[in-house]
Amino acid sequence: MSNDFELLVQKINEILHQQGELSSNHHSLEPGTSIVGPKSMITFALNHQTCLAYPVESVSGPIAQFISLLITMNEKATDQHSKHESFLLKAINEPYTPGLKAELEILGYSTDLTYLPLLINFDDPEQEWRAIVDDYFAKQFISAITNGTGYYLISLKEFSIDLEDKKAIEELGIGLVEILREEGFDKMTLSFTEPVNTIKDWKSSFGQAETIMRAGQFFHPEERIFFTWNTPLEVMLFNLPKEDRRSFIQYVLGAKENDTFDSEMYRTLKVFLQENLNISETARKLFIHRNTLIYRLEKFTAETGRDIRNGNEAFLVYLALLLEKGLQQSD
Amino acid sequence: MAGIKFNHIKKSYGNNALTVKDFHLDVPDKEFLVLVGPSGCGKSTTLRMIAGLEEISEGELFIGDRMVNDVAPKDRDIAMVFQNYALYPHMNVYDNMAFGLKLRKFSKTEINKRVKEAAKILDIDHLLDRKPKALSGGQRQRVALGRAIVREPQVFLMDEPLSNLDAKLRVQMRTEISKLHKRLETTIVYVTHDQTEAMTMGDRIVVMYDGIVQQVATPQEIYNYPANRFVAGFIGSPAMNFLNGSLIEDNQSLYFKNDSISIQIPEGKAKILRAQNYVGQEVIFGIRPEDIHDELIFLESAPKATFTSTIDVAENMGSELYLYLNTGENNITARVKGRSELKRGQNVKLAFDMNKCHFFDAKSEVAIR
Numbered sequence: 275m276s277n278d279f280e281l282l283v284q285k286i287n288e289i290l291h292q293q294g295e296l297s298s299n300h301h302s303l304e305p306g307t308s309i310v311g312p313k314s315m316i317t318f319a320l321n322h323q324t325c326l327a328y329p330v331e332s333v334s335g336p337i338a339q340f341i342s343l344l345i346t347m348n349e350k351a352t353d354q355h356s357k358h359e360s361f362l363l364k365a366i367n368e369p370y371t372p373g374l375k376a377e378l379e380i381l382g383y384s385t386d387l388t389y390l391p392l393l394i395n396f397d398d399p400e401q402e403w404r405a406i407v408d409d410y411f412a413k414q415f416i417s418a419i420t421n422g423t424g425y426y427l428i429s430l431k432e433f434s435i436d437l438e439d440k441k442a443i444e445e446l447g448i449g450l451v452e453i454l455r456e457e458g459f460d461k462m463t464l465s466f467t468e469p470v471n472t473i474k475d476w477k478s479s480f481g482q483a484e485t486i487m488r489a490g491q492f493f494h495p496e497e498r499i500f501f502t503w504n505t506p507l508e509v510m511l512f513n514l515p516k517e518d519r520r521s522f523i524q525y526v527l528g529a530k531e532n533d534t535f536d537s538e539m540y541r542t543l544k545v546f547l548q549e550n551l552n553i554s555e556t557a558r559k560l561f562i563h564r565n566t567l568i569y570r571l572e573k574f575t576a577e578t579g580r581d582i583r584n585g586n587e588a589f590l591v592y593l594a595l596l597l598e599k600g601l602q603q604s605d
Numbered sequence: 606m607a608g609i610k611f612n613h614i615k616k617s618y619g620n621n622a623l624t625v626k627d628f629h630l631d632v633p634d635k636e637f638l639v640l641v642g643p644s645g646c647g648k649s650t651t652l653r654m655i656a657g658l659e660e661i662s663e664g665e666l667f668i669g670d671r672m673v674n675d676v677a678p679k680d681r682d683i684a685m686v687f688q689n690y691a692l693y694p695h696m697n698v699y700d701n702m703a704f705g706l707k708l709r710k711f712s713k714t715e716i717n718k719r720v721k722e723a724a725k726i727l728d729i730d731h732l733l734d735r736k737p738k739a740l741s742g743g744q745r746q747r748v749a750l751g752r753a754i755v756r757e758p759q760v761f762l763m764d765e766p767l768s769n770l771d772a773k774l775r776v777q778m779r780t781e782i783s784k785l786h787k788r789l790e791t792t793i794v795y796v797t798h799d800q801t802e803a804m805t806m807g808d809r810i811v812v813m814y815d816g817i818v819q820q821v822a823t824p825q826e827i828y829n830y831p832a833n834r835f836v837a838g839f840i841g842s843p844a845m846n847f848l849n850g851s852l853i854e855d856n857q858s859l860y861f862k863n864d865s866i867s868i869q870i871p872e873g874k875a876k877i878l879r880a881q882n883y884v885g886q887e888v889i890f891g892i893r894p895e896d897i898h899d900e901l902i903f904l905e906s907a908p909k910a911t912f913t914s915t916i917d918v919a920e921n922m923g924s925e926l927y928l929y930l931n932t933g934e935n936n937i938t939a940r941v942k943g944r945s946e947l948k949r950g951q952n953v954k955l956a957f958d959m960n961k962c963h964f965f966d967a968k969s970e971v972a973i974r
């Protein structure tokens with residue numbers, strides 16, 4: 275047996291092994307690509323509906339069978355997948371009808387499962403990231419992808435995650451962001467909403483996911499991932515008319531309003547509020563000296579007349595700075 | 606293996622002011638370089654530019670001999686490790702480590718070889734069948750390191766990889782990563798805001814503040830010769846004490862004076878201050894807590910470097926005692942031998958070890974030397 279022949283078998287096995295992905299288009303094999311050299315060339319068109327393959331020379335009976343199997347599987351998978359996709363797109367775009375539930379059952383999904391909605395947005399419409407997301411959630415989801423946007427309903431049962439455990443869901447999400455980064459993807463935004471129990475809620479959940487994504491990106495372009503339960507303030511402020519935002523900032527910060535956004539003060543206050551106005555804990559979390567923190571707060575108070583060691587005032591200033599942060603990014 | 610060269614790198618997001626301002630540095634091959642600084646100073650941004658996740662606004666970046674400004678992340682031959690120990694929840698440890706290589710279409714034999722090797726190095730061979738759920742925090746972080754090691758990259762990029770671990774485990778993993786560095790002999794760029802991590806792990810440390818590199822040097826150098834007041838205050842715990850005052854010439858000796866303190870400056874340091882025309886000027890005096898002493902011998906040998914103060918808080922750390930003192934206008938922290946008789950409200954006499962003190966320009970805050 276020739277070396278080429280072995281390579282060919284290996285390659286086909288590899289592809290068979292990944293059969294679930296055949297229908298997706300993150301394989302870069304294009305018509306005319308040779309896998310094993312010109313002698314025993316085999317050509318695919320995986321990025322399109324049908325999978326063409328023509329064995330040359332050394333391809334014998336069993337290999338030819340493999341290849342025909344491959345072709346049918348690919349067609350089936352494509353078919354199956356597009357059914358799921360169009361179903362999901364319908365469920366999240368059109369008003370709810372009881373028929374949807376029956377359809378979901380026909381597709382083989384349990385209707386009383388809890389799903390975790392995830393919206394993913396990539397700057398780049400290339401879909402190489404799909405394989406990573408697929409494997410991260412072990413394909414335990416219903417999904418639809420259009421352009422750079424992915425809608426996922428993840429079946430949480432498989433992850434033994436307690437639905438009330440928001441930290442666990444956050445870790446699951448952050449883990450995915452880090453994995454994507456490890457593979458070189460960074461121009462993306464993810465948003466998670468509360469888990470949903472009924473198909474009735476799918477539409478509104480993805481609507482919400484879009485809102486928190488927009489508000490999140492506006493106020494925190496440095497973040498890649500947002501959760502409904504962490505962004506209520508951002509969502510509310512995002513809906514405020516621009517003029518109202520400005521006048522609120524003006525009201526709270528007075529003369530300091532025209533300065534450039536004070537990112538250090540913003541971060542300081544955020545931690546200060548999280549730590550219940552505790553100076554020592556805040557200083558520890560910020561890795562600065564107590565005295566440095568006190569000095570920073572006092573200096574700000576002197577400049578604005580806002581006594582930020584008082585909880586009410588601290589919160590007002592935090593809001594004003596958050597608004598300013600958003601305005602600065604959008605200008 | 607490869608070093609990294611930053612040639613006047615700048616970064617701004619959108620139309621905003623520069624987030625990283627002129628990062629210029631040569632990182633030799635095999636160096637363990639730590640980027641340290643407070644939150645928001647631009648550490649992660651710098652790391653992400655090396656990784657290719659972030660465009661470089663200005664300047665050139667080289668990994669080895671190759672200019673990589675326009676090279677995609679996956680072609681840069683780097684591997685990243687983050688704090689949340691990214692793992693595929695459904696895959697066992699073996700598959701988690703293998704996955705990146707599978708994506709890159711490595712052969713099964715090669716994948717197997719690399720995974721087994723990395724598992725051995727990290728001492729996780731016995732965990733290869735486990736799922737992430739069944740791992741402890743430390744083990745998960747090891748697997749995350751394994752995912753990076755199997756790629757055999759030219760450069761490792763680590764962004765606060767230990768910040769999710771509890772204090773004890775963090776100390777342990779610090780040593781492990783240092784050992785790993787020796788064994789792998791690869792360049793590592795490591796981001797942290799923990800100055801202790803920086804001091805214990807780095808061959809060299811880059812201290813950043815507000816997007817500007819404040820100092821690049823070995824841990825010893827940074828500790829003993831901080832370039833400016835920021836570095837002096839950021840590195841070391843408890844932090845260095847700073848007093849504002851002026852330099853006054855009195856009877857052929859130079860003194861540092863303010864409303865509550867007057868101390869004589871040793872001749873060696875006085876010479877430098879005089880030569881740079883600081884006599885009569887305002888300066889910042891800096892002294893580390895461990896360079897303040899209360900032993901009698903010391904007090905007697907340095908009669909003109911003493912001060913008396915009330916103890917605000919005495920924090921007993923066992924072998925040491927941290928004294929928080931109030932001298933009227935200045936707060937001073939001293940780190941003295943642990944003893945029981947020193948209590949809050951008490952008056953103590955202490956002396957500065959003036960050979961260890963630092964002076965900074967009052968305006969620019971740059972070290973005078």
Ligand SMILES: Nc1ncnc2c1ncn2[C@@H]1O[C@H](COP(=O)(O)OP(=O)(O)OP(=O)(O)O)[C@@H](O)[C@H]1O
Nearest residue numbers: 495496537618624643644645646647648649650798
């Ligand atoms: N994608 C982005 N768009 C706009 N601004 C950003 C973006 N990423 C980061 N920034 C801003 O750039 C500055 C530096 O951020 P960076 O993440 O590099 O800081 P860091 O030193 O890593 O801080 P930390 O210790 O908090 O991680 C911050 O003010 C941050 O808000």
Ligand SMILES: [Mg+2]
Nearest residue numbers: 648649650764
């Ligand atoms: Mg960071």
